[in-house]
Amino acid sequence: MTGAEGDEGSSAEERARTITDLARLAGVSPGTVSRALAGKSLVNAKTRDRIQQLARSHGFQLNRLASNLRRQRTGVIGVAIPLGHDRGQQISDSFFMTLLGYLADALTEHGYDLMLRRVLPDQDEDWLHRYIGSGMVDGLLVIGQSDQFERIETVAGSYLPMVVWGNHQEGQRHCVVGTDNRLGGKFAAERLVEAGARNLAFLGDIEPIEFAARFAGACEVAGQAGVPICVLSAHLSRERALAEVTHHVNTLDPAIDGIFAATDTLAVTCLNALSARRTAVPGQVRIIGFDDLPFAAQTMPPLTTVRQDIEAGARAMVDLLFRRIAGESTESLVLPPHLILRGTA
């Protein structure tokens, strides 16, 4: 009854769920089915085709969990976003999402899936070990060191396939890709001074080492120029940032005439707060951001900022990660920042 034409149009009379079901239907052993589906050469071309045809018509799908467990690889890359300093900061934060988008594109091109996890390090000391030990991912991309530099360093000694986005410290062990934040900070301060500012402020949290480096660069330039610089502390979560920036602007020392914001998001928030008070930008106060996110060119006036090449950074992270998965021990990569002159400074 299994005529030559019988099985062509017929769809899944009997749904094959496991490779063993399929083996029974094909009259072969599970091992052969496995080999056939993997397209291995050690299987007869005819049986291979027959089995693949059968798999299709019975709607068979390989159970990846089982397959992965057996093969000890998953085709999944973990992306962790540690939120150490700023609990309220959401994944939806612009910089993270922009970077994540490029990472997703690059990983997809390599045929890998991406597993996203937001971690709160102080609620879960063991987040890195847990993620690595879970067996669910073949490698790990960490977006931002947050306050986890030491933990990452420790793990890096015994776990190769990990690449981190963040700041590079002299002599560190873990492979990091990121912008030269200190240099970026210098660019920003230099420009503010050049644009006529005589009293600088850094807007942002100086705890995270990326921001600390930006601030340090700015301080160095300010010191050389004999210009004072103060810190206007602000967090990254939308609500807190809005409240804090508004407060800072409303109580701003009138002497302050140049603001270097830790991120474009903060810069724009600040810009809006200043506009609301009819403070002229860049007339009375100059502003420079950091990142050059897509919206930076669209503000009013358009935002002068220090550009990080996020797309190049993402591609580099993925390339380095795959080399590390292959066993190579790669160097870190520090990308140069670029000052983008627009309308705010």
Place this chain on the structure above:
Amino acid sequence: MTGAEGDEGSSAEERARTITDLARLAGVSPGTVSRALAGKSLVNAKTRDRIQQLARSHGFQLNRLASNLRRQRTGVIGVAIPLGHDRGQQISDSFFMTLLGYLADALTEHGYDLMLRRVLPDQDEDWLHRYIGSGMVDGLLVIGQSDQFERIETVAGSYLPMVVWGNHQEGQRHCVVGTDNRLGGKFAAERLVEAGARNLAFLGDIEPIEFAARFAGACEVAGQAGVPICVLSAHLSRERALAEVTHHVNTLDPAIDGIFAATDTLAVTCLNALSARRTAVPGQVRIIGFDDLPFAAQTMPPLTTVRQDIEAGARAMVDLLFRRIAGESTESLVLPPHLILRGTA
């Protein structure tokens, strides 16, 4: 030699990789270790604590792959982005990323991980089955129906835990969350006409059903008002969009005085192209976008647009998904759009 103080300060002399290693160290059976680590009540509190302590000191991490395979659940939600119409469209597209950010936040709050996959339906007919059958995810969120409406409908009959972002069609089977696109299109056209436009254009691809609905709504209003409306076709990928929009603007029928763009991204591209040619907005040409992405308020002039409440939509998708995972068969949700009046129309 296993003195009371012996095992406190000592860290992992012997690294325990499997539950069996741990069982040996603890002098109990693997089953007991499993129960202890799961915090089950059917295990002696003392042995439980002892085993957990041991696990910690030996850096033990449960292998999730094995655990998941056995328990037939994963704690992972798949997020698929089908790119049917627009192959070049990257995941990094603003709307997708904004929605994804909110989804990630919501899923994380439920303790779930998110697995992201970009799919090219015409290169992989079976993407939905494959994803579902993989066993790697407990449920599926699909962002955008693209040209896959029928495939999704088919699958929805036999797979409950799936929620789709997109357009609602009368009588459809799959659970969808999305904005009333037709109504949004009507709002846009109404406003353009009210603002004085007498020759409308729809900027965008009218193939995807979301966009088709927006266009249909605009057509209805235009028809009633006796105002003509044409289509300026444009794709979503950054490069193509830029080229196409620039071309349209450079060869724009001078009669056109009102443009309804399918998305904010296209609207901003158009706005920039018009500015470059010194065309007055909204003086000569009025523009309305769709989405109200974060940057829409920051353009120059600020963009009038039709708002989708992406955050509410994301939360709804996640809520509905978990109810479906629990076995409930939920209704679709159509969110109302809101016209946001700003400076371009």
Place this chain on the structure above:
DNA sequence: CTGAAAGCGCTAACAA
């Protein structure tokens, strides 16, 4: 070229 068998690491009956 194919089948049999072992086992990836874990969990959940079922006994004890």
Place this chain on the structure above:
DNA sequence: TTGTTAGCGCTTTCAG
């Protein structure tokens, strides 16, 4: 309360 056992579904030796 704990141990024993039988798999989850797949891949890969090792024989044949």
